[in-house]
Amino acid sequence: MALRLGSTVCTEKTCTARKSSANNFSILRAGLFETRRTGPVQHINQELLVVEEGRAKILVGKDVFYNPVQCFNRDISILVAKTFAEVRRTEFEQKQQKKIFSSQHVATSVETDGRPLKAKRMESQSTEEKKFAGLACLDALSASGLRGLRYFLEVPYVREVAVNDFDEHAVESAKRNATLNRIPPERFEVHCGDASFFMYERAIAQKSFDIIDLDPYGTAAPFLDAALNAICDGGMLGVTCTDMGVLAGNHPGTCYSKYGCIPQKAKYCHEMAIRILLGSIAQHAGRQEKVIIPLVSISVDFYVRCFVRVFHSPVRAKALPCALGNQNEQELNNSNEIIQSVLNEDELKEGRNEVDFRTKKRIQGILGIQMRELQDIPLIYSYGDLCGFFRIKQYPIALFISYLLCQGYRVSQFHTDGLYVKTDAPPRIVFEFFIIQVMRLDEDV
Ligand SMILES: C[S@@+](CC[C@H](N)C(=O)[O-])C[C@H]1O[C@@H](n2cnc3c(N)ncnc32)[C@H](O)[C@@H]1O
Structure with missing residues (x-):
């Protein structure tokens, strides 16, 4: 799919990805303020406080x-x-059920073997556990x-x-x-x-x-x-x-x-x-x-x-x-x-x-x-650094993400910074995006 530079080409897939990641990052920013507060505090004296947490x-x-x-x-x-x-x-309950099932299975087979005593012992063991x-x-x-x-x-x-x-x-x-x-x-x-x-x-x-x-x-x-x-x-x-x-x-x-x-x-x-x-x-x-x-x-x-x-x-x-x-x-x-x-x-x-x-x-x-992070991709691209390296204006990161998604690759952000991108796109495709941006700059001049 062709990409119109300077505007964003959106598919339903890219729109949803962008909305949800923008939403998560705004939640994250709001959440940063929560971290700085302490819970309800009650002063007992100058040296002792009661702090509530959870x-x-x-x-x-x-x-x-x-x-x-x-x-x-x-x-x-x-x-x-x-x-x-x-x-x-x-897991414990599933294990128990398996044990009961297998002990019942053994019980019936044991009875036909003519050894009911052992079967009884196994049944009582399973109820104890x-x-x-x-x-x-x-x-x-x-x-x-x-x-x-x-x-x-x-x-x-x-x-x-x-x-x-x-x-x-x-x-x-x-x-x-x-x-x-x-x-x-x-x-x-x-x-x-x-x-x-x-x-x-x-x-x-x-x-x-x-x-x-x-x-x-x-x-x-x-x-x-x-x-x-x-x-x-x-x-x-x-x-x-x-x-x-x-x-x-x-x-x-x-x-x-x-x-x-x-x-x-x-x-x-x-x-x-x-x-x-x-x-x-x-x-x-x-x-x-x-x-x-x-x-x-x-x-x-x-x-x-x-x-x-x-x-x-x-x-x-x-x-x-x-x-x-x-x-x-x-x-x-x-x-x-x-x-x-x-x-x-x-x-x-x-x-x-x-x-x-x-x-x-x-x-x-x-x-x-x-x-949403791509956990099978170990490394990240820093969008801000790449824009600096190519000396181009830092357009919204959504444009970069859309480009990679439109080329058919998987993309996610990284939880520590909204400008870090993980993708399975090869470096050639990543650099292509920036080269197109540089060429567009030249056209504008
Ligand atoms: C970062 S504080 C723990 C904070 C606590 N987990 C919390 O959530 O509030 C680390 C504590 O580990 C204790 N500590 C450090 N080395 C230790 C060791 N080898 N054995 C036992 N306690 C140790 C220190 O005395 C200190 O109270």
Whole structure:
């Protein structure tokens, strides 16, 4: 299809793509203001405040770390955990049904074999196993315990939560906050000690967790091995890394020593940071014959945050070299399904939220764009930089996107910046667009 330059040639497909991405970016911009606010605050005295976030309240003093900007990180973690909890329960029920079906099958075949006793034993076993035990969660680096409290209060089917910090003040504060929120102490363990040590201990005692959250200062690399040891088969690991300078290519040597990868210093550093972290988690998992399935991965503010599921699978762990940076189609669809379910959560629907989910617009914006991101395309084009390189006026990006779509290629934007484009169009086609623009400039002169 011919493209009229200076105006936009629209098909129904391009129109819808442009409208929805523009809409998501405006939601995202509106959402940025939400992140800067704190929740309702009540002053107890000059040094102590009560801050509300989600369903939890915490006492914030000078002695313990509390970062209101990280509310987005906690909100999205709660939403992903809620979706995961539902998935986990459904999987459990399906497994139970399969067991019942196969035990009934065995029962009938056993009876015809003339051995009814064994059949009866199997049937009673399957009825015993029926109850879903719920989820055990760990906030391994908890500070005030806010995140752990929110897991307890907001995520369904949570059986118990453990929070851990090596700072005694933090532990005192977490205990105080648990009492403030009337959490039964037998279901909320507050532990003081090194995070890795605690996780190894729990792994050895075979008291593993369904959800482990790692939210450290800087890199999470030192805690990955212990976390992967202490997580249940099929469990979910949430990892934050705030050392963006390292992941984004400013310190290649440090990045290699922490993540086993040398980064490029480039415009696509956010995408690269996510991939380096996922690659590192996958390699740690591989050492334990485990594999990861990424659920939601974002680069936002000053950090990257990834949620992955962990499965024990020696066979798939062997295929890691092929899997790195190259997810298969089913896994991508799986991740989109998860994002869609997160977007469907009540907290994100207008008028249906009982709790204060302050960052919901931003979550909708980021995940809305992520849903459409081409995840099989690892790199991005920076539209602004290309316009600068060709010394042309920066027309609305919709024109560039329409051009690529009209040529029959797939296009998406990237969640960190509306001027980044992912496409499966070959570089020749991308440059063709800019060369046409340059020629048009010459004609105008
Ligand atoms: C960024 S803060 C955690 C914030 C918290 N997750 C939240 O959402 O509010 C990091 C915490 O990890 C603790 N920490 C750092 N290294 C640790 C380690 N090796 N073991 C246990 N706690 C550690 C610090 O004392 C600090 O309270």
